[in-house]
Amino acid sequence: MNERSNGPGYRLLDFGHGRKLESFGGRILDRPSPAAEGQRKHRPDLWAAADSVFHVDSRDWEHRTPWPADQRVDCDGFQMPIAPTPFGHVGVFPEQAANWRWLRQTAARTGGDASGMNLFAYTGASSIVMAATGMKVAHVDAAKPNVTAARAAAQLNGLADHPIRYLVDDAAKFTAREVRRGNRYQTIVLDPPAYGHGPSGKAWRLERDLWPLLQDCVSLLSPNGFRLLITGHSPQVAGEDVVDYLASKMPKTFSFSPRRFDSIVDSGRLTLDGSGGRKLDAGFFVRVTFHSPDA
DSSP, X not given: OOGXXXXXXXXXXXXXXXXXXXXXXXXXXXXXXXXXXXOOOSOHHHHHTOSEEEETTTTEEEESSOOOTTOXXXXXXXXXXXXXXXXXXXXXXXXXXXXXXXXXXXXXXSGGXXXXXXXXXXXXXXXXXXXXXXXXXXXXXXXXXXXXXXXXXXXXXXXXTSXXXXXXXXXXXXXXXXXXXXXXXXXXXXXXXXXXXXXXOOEEEHHHHHHHHHHHXXXXXXXXXXXXXXXXXXXXXXXXXXXXXXXXHHHHHHTOOHHHHHHHEEEEEEEEEOGGGOEEEEEEEEXXXXXXXXX
16 A cells, blocks of 8 residues: 555554654654554554654654655645644644634634634644635734744635734733723634743743633623634643633623533544544544524
8 A cells, every 4th residue: 555645635644652653745754642552553664664753852853755845735625834843743733624624614604704813823724714714813823933834824825815913922912912902703713732931931831821811712702603612732621621611601701501501512532533443632622603693
């Protein structure tokens, strides 16, 4: 079987022993994955055929074939450039594919007035999906290289002139300012890290800082209808914790019953699907979709 001939998209080829073997647009990568427990299923020569290997100890990539300058991956309706980073990432998180489909399939029906906010937005895959459905987007990330990459991704997808605000900013500070300005959003997406630092050097800790940020996000959601998507990859906070927090805030904020909240929330685990029905866990998701009967 030629794993390089399976099209321009993403495939999880194998995983185990703390690593995963993936194909991004036909380029095979061998990267660490703490969730990749158990035995590998495929033959050793498939792993040996990896084009690039990320070594944890040296925090460096070994490129066995040259990395193309225009390497990209098809994401089911849009494309993302990929490039190696010193953190072992490549510019796109394929486990978010189900969320991209959800954003596309549940797109707000408020035309050009709909606004979306993407916090911890990385290189902008979710921003592209929202923009492609006609939304104005605030793309917020603390790292300037990520925001620069998001601009390039938008241009690649024919969205260079779309109303996307590219903001190198601290997610919590930007959101707090939006609350003070009285702004509202029909869609808010956030994929916060377990820990990190903002542009000013202030430390971010998920278990401490997520809750006031979520409170501000709830305050920014449009009472006429909204979507809220939260994903996470840290043992410090579980999806159930997020659902419980939102259940304590949203019914009061939007004047609907707890039962109504239960009917508009969906949560579970993100996975990467490998061969033979194997699934690699990739964190939690919480999705909330509210349509006002008066809207």
